[in-house]
Amino acid sequence: MATFGIVGSGIGGIALAIRMAVLGQKVSVFEANPYPGGKLCQIEVNGFRFDAGPSLFTLPQLVDELFSLAGKNPRTHFNYQKLPVICHYFWEDGTRLDTFADPQKTANEFAEKLGENPEHIRTYLQGLQTKYQIISELFLENSLHDYRTWTGKKALQGYMNLGKLGLFSTMHEANTQSFQHPKTVQLFDRYATYNGSDPYQTPATLGIIPHLEYNIGAFFPEGGMISITNSLVGLAKEVGVEFHFNEKVIEIITENKQATGIKTKQASYAFDFVASNMDIRPTYQHLLPQEKAPKKLLNQPKSSSGIIFYWGMNTKFDELGVHNIFFSDHYEAEFKAIFKDKSLSDDPTAYLHISSKINSNDAQEGGENWFILVNAPANEGQDWEALVKQTRENVIRKISKCLGKDIAQYIIAEDHLDPRSIESRTSSSGGALYGNASNNKFAAFLRHPNYRSAIKNLYWVGGSVHPGGGIPLCLSSAKIAAKHFQENT
Numbered sequence: 001m002a003t004f005g006i007v008g009s010g011i012g013g014i015a016l017a018i019r020m021a022v023l024g025q026k027v028s029v030f031e032a033n034p035y036p037g038g039k040l041c042q043i044e045v046n047g048f049r050f051d052a053g054p055s056l057f058t059l060p061q062l063v064d065e066l067f068s069l070a071g072k073n074p075r076t077h078f079n080y081q082k083l084p085v086i087c088h089y090f091w092e093d094g095t096r097l098d099t100f101a102d103p104q105k106t107a108n109e110f111a112e113k114l115g116e117n118p119e120h121i122r123t124y125l126q127g128l129q130t131k132y133q134i135i136s137e138l139f140l141e142n143s144l145h146d147y148r149t150w151t152g153k154k155a156l157q158g159y160m161n162l163g164k165l166g167l168f169s170t171m172h173e174a175n176t177q178s179f180q181h182p183k184t185v186q187l188f189d190r191y192a193t194y195n196g197s198d199p200y201q202t203p204a205t206l207g208i209i210p211h212l213e214y215n216i217g218a219f220f221p222e223g224g225m226i227s228i229t230n231s232l233v234g235l236a237k238e239v240g241v242e243f244h245f246n247e248k249v250i251e252i253i254t255e256n257k258q259a260t261g262i263k264t265k266q267a268s269y270a271f272d273f274v275a276s277n278m279d280i281r282p283t284y285q286h287l288l289p290q291e292k293a294p295k296k297l298l299n300q301p302k303s304s305s306g307i308i309f310y311w312g313m314n315t316k317f318d319e320l321g322v323h324n325i326f327f328s329d330h331y332e333a334e335f336k337a338i339f340k341d342k343s344l345s346d347d348p349t350a351y352l353h354i355s356s357k358i359n360s361n362d363a364q365e366g367g368e369n370w371f372i373l374v375n376a377p378a379n380e381g382q383d384w385e386a387l388v389k390q391t392r393e394n395v396i397r398k399i400s401k402c403l404g405k406d407i408a409q410y411i412i413a414e415d416h417l418d419p420r421s422i423e424s425r426t427s428s429s430g431g432a433l434y435g436n437a438s439n440n441k442f443a444a445f446l447r448h449p450n451y452r453s454a455i456k457n458l459y460w461v462g463g464s465v466h467p468g469g470g471i472p473l474c475l476s477s478a479k480i481a482a483k484h485f486q487e488n489t
């Protein structure tokens with residue numbers, strides 16, 4: 001039995017801990033916070049409970065797989081429902097549109113509300129499926145630093161279909177070619193934000209993101225998103241993982257280019273293997289200053305961050321569902337402001353807000369808990385006090401206009417996060433939600449690998465490394481790391 005020390009209990013760290021424990025290793029997880037989950041945690045204010053980070057849950061089978069690996073029935077530990085309505089969309093001109101788990105219903109809705117040719121929607125969604133089948137196994141389930149990834153059958157299929165993968169146009173260009181109505185383009189462009197990127201720069205390849213929602217489904221866990229963290233931490237403990245909360249790691253100890261242990265504020269621990277679930281940039285800067293860092297990679301532009309408002313409302317809003325997006329027509333300016341000017345536009349609510357009634361049981365009697373995400377640049381020292389104040393006013397004005405009532409009067413509890421607090425709570429560089437941005441066609445190839453021969457016995461998991469940010473990809477990073485461990489020890 002080897003000993004395994006993990007820095008951080010984000011979803012990637014927890015998943016790796018479970019996989020290693022199931023493989024028979026003795027695993028210890030060190031977490032700086034008093035609670036697990038990193039971005040996937042919760043906030044409580046005056047009788048309201050909010051999921052602090054992710055609200056959209058796709059590919060739940062990746063969570064189920066961890067229970068099955070440990071010989072448990074996932075359904076006795078963790079449950080979720082498929083959402084029949086994926087999202088409600090609102091525009092300031094009064095247009096409203098819903099998207100559904102059923103692609104045909106979605107196509108009909110676009111035809112009815114926007115006059116979009118339903119055939120365009122159906123063809124687009126089918127095309128996503130084909131691209132996903134080519135890309136997913138190659139990029140999302142394997143290391144890009146293993147020659148076998150590039151020489152297998154899937155790789156061959158990828159080379160033969162290179163033209164179809166959209167490497168040479170942007171997501172916005174591809175969507176403009178696929179649809180007639182600017183609102184349809186806008187709606188599908190927004191999926192670039194699912195990995196914190198800009199649809200005007202990110203390659204059309206990332207247009208596969210909506211495949212997960214439209215062709216497979218969006219899900220909601222019973223008890224809220226926090227139940228993903230809580231049920232997996234419960235599972236990790238059942239398979240013998242030891243958690244050290246409130247124990248910040250200050251060094252990854254290396255000898256002769258090999259990780260040999262962890263130093264925390266409290267003590268030093270020897271391990272046969274170490275993994276970092278901390279963002280790559282602070283890991284190299286603070287935990288591995290003795291090792292040569294891949295500077296070019298660490299200096300890549302960051303993905304977007306966010307200003308998130310958590311509002312306890314003392315009334316219910318029947319027109320809202322679990323996921324709601326509020327658009328306005330001049331959203332291009334918002335992306336320019338975030339990714340080029342590193343600020344928010346004059347109308348920082350021009351692009352979108354997600355307002356999710358996460359779980360009505362988590363609100364005071366008769367009320368609702370709202371989670372409102374406004375996309376924002378990563379922290380580079382902007383005046384966040386002023387930006388948060390201005391954004392709060394704009395969000396209230398915008399949602400009030402779309403819903404036809406002044407929503408400010410219903411807010412009875414509130415909290416917020418901005419890029420600074422996201423950074424201080426999770427150590428994510430600049431508070432970026434998804435590590436480096438994917439704003440160029442090589443970005444997918446430029447993510448930090450899950451292991452490097454330069455520092456042996458050290459694994460890397462989580463949203464800042466391959467294959468990327470978001471819950472499913474973080475879970476995949478742990479799977480790829482565990483596969484490497486199994487094949488090489």
Ligand SMILES: Cc1cc2nc3c(=O)[nH]c(=O)nc-3n(C[C@H](O)[C@H](O)[C@H](O)COP(=O)(O)OP(=O)(O)OC[C@H]3O[C@@H](n4cnc5c(N)ncnc54)[C@H](O)[C@@H]3O)c2cc1C
Nearest residue numbers: 008010011012032038039053054055056249462463470471
């Ligand atoms: C507002 C918001 C909305 C999002 N929406 C979605 C969504 O809808 N769907 C989706 O799939 N994803 C979404 N994401 C992204 C998703 O939350 C992340 O990609 C994912 O949770 C990151 O997991 P991780 O494994 O990288 O760890 P992180 O969540 O980054 O956690 C890292 C952990 O390591 C700990 N740590 C760091 N340094 C140290 C140290 N030195 N010593 C000890 N511990 C340390 C931190 O305290 C933290 O607990 C969202 C994120 C945010 C913030």
